[in-house]
Amino acid sequence: MTQEVFSELDLTSLLSLSFSTSINELHDRLRELGFGDIRPVHGFMFKCITPNGATGIELAEYLGITKQAVSKMVDYLEKSGYVIRENHPTDKRGKIIVLTERGWLAVKAKEEILTEIEQRWIEIIGTERLQMLKDDLTKLVYTANEDKSTMRSRPVW
Secondary structure, three states, rough: OOOOHHHEEEEEHHHHHHHHHHHHHHHHHHHHOOOOOOOOHHHHHHHHHHHHHHEEHHHHHHHOOHHHHHHHHHHHHHHOOOOHHHEEEOOOOOOEEEEEEHHHHHHHHHHHHHHHHHHHHHHHOOOHHHHHHHHHHHHHHHHHHHHOOOOOOOOOO
């Protein structure tokens, strides 16, 4: 594809394509490092779990999915060695989901890969323009959410 094809796209399409391009590269690289069983939605879950863990209800609210869907996802991640269920520190009946050592290794790998992707973007458009882009997107997201009680970062695919 040529750059002209992309220049005709609307902003939402360009934002979506830049996001999916980054996520695809991230998961290709994670697969190379032995984390091929992680899906993009798991990254959103890991974000909610770190650093101190989260309950199933907290994860369901954060991700905007049912508790049953969270339970299935946690089952999968537990079998894959990324998370464990522990007794809740204050609720004797409850459980809290926390990352295992393998989970923390995946988070560390993700952070390193995303830093490399951002560095490559800097090489393409420059430090100042990337910072301006980040600042502008932050303002847009903040403005769109300032009158809401919470802002949720959810999967968009």
